[in-house]
Amino acid sequence: MSMIFLAWLCISAVCDARYRKCFNYLSVSGLGLAFITAFLFPEASPVRISVEGAFLGCFLAFSVLLVFYFFGMMAAGDVKFAVALGAWLGWELLLLVWALSCGFAVAHGFIVRSHLKYFFSPAIDWDDGTQKNKRRFIPYVTYLSMATVIVLMLNK
Template identity: 40%
Template sequence: MAGIELIWLLPVAVYDFYQRRVPNWLVLVGAALAMTVLFLGRSPMGIGWSDALGGAALGFGFLLLFYIAGLMGAGDVKFAGALGLWVGWQGLFPIWIVASLLTGAHAIAWIVLQRWPWFPRIALALSGKASSSKDAGTAKQRRRVIPYAAYLAIASALWIVLWGRQS
């Protein structure tokens, strides 16, 4: 059943890379699939309901702090909650470490390419698309440069593949 989760992670990564957002319907599909797999007793990570619900609470709750601080988008937070249903609270820590390293590399590359524009198209791709005109007028709207949910999805796929080989 790990294939279902990997298939769900792909559009999450694509949406976040190209639009810097994760649609609610995609988060809900992932959460519903995770609960269905748990109900059937076929979790790819071999976790039970308590680990899955703990993972959802930890994923959502921890990243909610970053959202409140204005450092992260709401889609990242909701995605982390749905992801916790799949991997449990134990899987979130290594996934967060790898995703954070990937976002750090993204940020460094973006800063370097902003300062020394050797490859302007890469710098533009790393910065994401500009805010739409309807969002440009709101003072609270912030430009999202780093697609954290995409890096969470990539780290999760690596975790699933590597963890699945060990079990």
């Protein structure tokens, strides 16, 4: 199941980085696989959490990130992905993943908004993530996925 979890993280990260969107089928499939794993194969889970831990991780992710969604600071796909991620990781590791992914998102914002992006790679035509109505979107699902991999590597 760890390889399926890693594949789900990679596919979600690439879709969010490329299209600036986390598709519903990714979030729903991740949530379903997390609960199937927690119910039927708890020893095969990447972090071996209980069903109660999975529910608590979902509830924590939903309740906290829904506030950011209502204020327009986060997209609905990010919230849905975080709920699925909470089911996989539980609330303890989810807090570490949030902290690290917020650091990645802040660094992304600083680099894209400043002229530092041309220092890192002057030959690349940087896409600043401008979407409809000239709003900029940070690929937060990508940063959640990267932070998850880092936290799981350091947790072992």
